[in-house]
Amino acid sequence: MGKDVIIACDFNSTEEVFAFLDKFKDEKPFVKIGMELFYAEGPAIVREIKKRGHKIFLDLKLHDIPNQVTKAMKVLSNLDIDMTNVHAAGTAAMMEGAIKGLTREDGTRPILIAVTQLTSTSEERMKNELLIDHPIDRVVMHYAMNAKKSGLDGVVCSPLEAKKVHEICGNSFVTVTPGVRFADGEVGDQVRVMTPAQAKEIGSDYIVVGRPITQADDPVAAYRRCVAEFVG
Ligand code: C5P
Numbered sequence: 001m002g003k004d005v006i007i008a009c010d011f012n013s014t015e016e017v018f019a020f021l022d023k024f025k026d027e028k029p030f031v032k033i034g035m036e037l038f039y040a041e042g043p044a045i046v047r048e049i050k051k052r053g054h055k056i057f058l059d060l061k062l063h064d065i066p067n068q069v070t071k072a073m074k075v076l077s078n079l080d081i082d083m084t085n086v087h088a089a090g091t092a093a094m095m096e097g098a099i100k101g102l103t104r105e106d107g108t109r110p111i112l113i114a115v116t117q118l119t120s121t122s123e124e125r126m127k128n129e130l131l132i133d134h135p136i137d138r139v140v141m142h143y144a145m146n147a148k149k150s151g152l153d154g155v156v157c158s159p160l161e162a163k164k165v166h167e168i169c170g171n172s173f174v175t176v177t178p179g180v181r182f183a184d185g186e187v188g189d190q191v192r193v194m195t196p197a198q199a200k201e202i203g204s205d206y207i208v209v210g211r212p213i214t215q216a217d218d219p220v221a222a223y224r225r226c227v228a229e230f231v232g
Contacts, residue, residue, distance in 0.1 A: 003200070003204075003205055003206070003230065003231050004030050004055075004206050004231065005029065005030065005196070005206075005207055005209060005223065005226045005227050005230055005231070006029075006030045006031065006032050006057050006176070006206050006207065006208045006209070007029045007030070007031050007032065007208075007209060007210070007213050007214065007223065008031075008032045008034065008178070008208050008209065008210030008211075008214070009021075009031045009032060009033055009034075009037060009214070010034060010036065010037070010210050010211075010214065011036075011037055011214075012036050012037060012040050013037075013040060013041065014041050014044075014045055014048070017037060017045070017049070018048075020214060020219065021049070021052065021054070023219055023220055024219075024220055024223070025220075027220075027223070027224075028052070028053045028054050028055075029054065029223055030054065030055040030056075030057065030082070030206075031049060031054050031055070031056055031057070032056075032057040032058075032059050032208055033045065033046060033049070033056060033057070033058050033059065034059045034060075035059070035060060035061075038058065038060060043079055046058060046079045046080075046081060047079065047080075050079070050080055050081075055082040055083075056081045056082055056083070057081070057082065057083040057084070057085075057176075057206075057208075058076060058079070058081045058083070058084045058110075059084070059085060060076075060084065060085070061085055061086065061087055061115050062084075062085070062086045062087070062090070062098065063086060063087035063089065063090045063094070064090070064094070065094070066090075066093045066094045066096070066097030067097065069086065069090065069094050069097050069098050069101065070097040070098065070100050070101035071101060072101065073097075073098045073099075073100075073101030073102040074101040074102070076101075076102065076110075077101065077102045077103070077104050077109065077110070081110050082110050082111065083110050083111040083112075083113065083176075084102070084110055084111075084112060084113075085112065085113045085114060085115055085156060086098045086112070086114055086115070086152075087114065087115050088114035088115060088116050088143035088144070088146055088147050088155070089143070091146075092146055092149065092150045095112075095114065095146070095147060095150035095151070095152055096150050096151065098112060098152075099112060099150070099151050099152070111153045111154070111174065112152050112153055113147075113152060113153060113154045113155055113156055113174060113176055114143065114144070114146075114147035114152050114154075114155050114156070115155070115156050116139070116140040116143035116144055116147075116155055116156070116157060117136060117139055117140055117143065119158055119178075119179070119191075119192070121136075122136075123135065123136040126139065137161070137164070140157065140161055140165075141164060141165065141168050143155075144157070144165050144168065144169050144173070145168060145169060148169045148170075148173055153173070153174050154169075154173050154174025154175055154176060154205065155169075155173075155174075155175060155176070156176045156177070156178070156208075157175055157176070157177060158177060158178075158179055158192050159177040159179055159180065159192075159193075159194035159198065159199045159202060159204055159207075160192055160194070160202075161175075162175040162177055162199070162202050162203055162204045163202045163203055166203050171203070174205045174206070175203070175204050175205050175206075176204075176205065176206040176207075176208060177194075177199055177204040177206070177207050177208065178190075178207075178208040178209075178210075179191075179192055179193050179194065180193065180194060180195070180196055180199055180207045180208070180209045180212065180226075181193040181194070181195065181212055182195060182196070182212055182222075182225070183195045185212050186211075186212075188211060195229065196209070196225075196226045196229035196230035197229040197230070199230060200229065200230045200231075200232070204230075207226070207230055209226055212226070213226065
């Protein structure tokens with residue numbers, strides 16, 4: 001899997017996302033489309049961005065009974081996306097169902113990754129509300145292993161977890177890591193952050209970067225800086 005910088009296009013309309021992407025004249029960044037933009041604009045936004053030549057990570061985090069996930073993934077496979085995801089908490093049967101639905105007739109499919117525990121779920125909440133009585137890092141690694149056994153390609157994880165995921169699941173198991181900030185930049189609401197250079201150092205395969213690029217005075221320069229630091 002190639003190392004790449006994925007820009008989180010957390011905009012809520014076609015106009016805003018195109019105004020942003022129009023700034024890129026010489027490169028076609030890999031972009032992440034999340035629930036907000038997808039629910040606002042529908043599949044058309046995916047087709048439009050794809051038509052412009054971008055790779056797309058469709059971040060919809062599916063979590064339902066296996067049959068529904070298989071059918072939903074079949075629809076998404078027709079959108080020609082490059083990466084998408086599910087919640088590992090949906091169990092192996094659901095993850096296997098996701099792969100089944102996502103695999104096209106010619107045998108190809110987008111990269112499929114799993115969300116383990118959301119970074120917004122603290123160990124305390126996991127214990128008190130979800131009744132999961134193990135240390136959170138153990139849960140994250142166990143979910144990552146379940147995803148691997150189910151045939152998925154990798155996980156979304158914090159940059160701090162990427163190294164351990166590779167140790168447990170192997171180096172070819174993809175780690176996609178948000179929570180990236182420039183050394184001299186604002187952290188915002190992210191808590192556990194790493195610079196693109198540090199994320200490279202610990203072996204992340206893809207970094208997901210939103211505001212440090214989308215809110216920069218010069219987004220193209222910020223993107224290039226990320227690529228220079230992370231891909232080299
Ligand atoms: O703007 P920022 O760089 O913080 O954006 C990070 C992106 O990664 C957002 O789209 C956010 O939803 C996503 N993300 C995250 N933490 C996770 C999973 C996804 O920040 N654990």
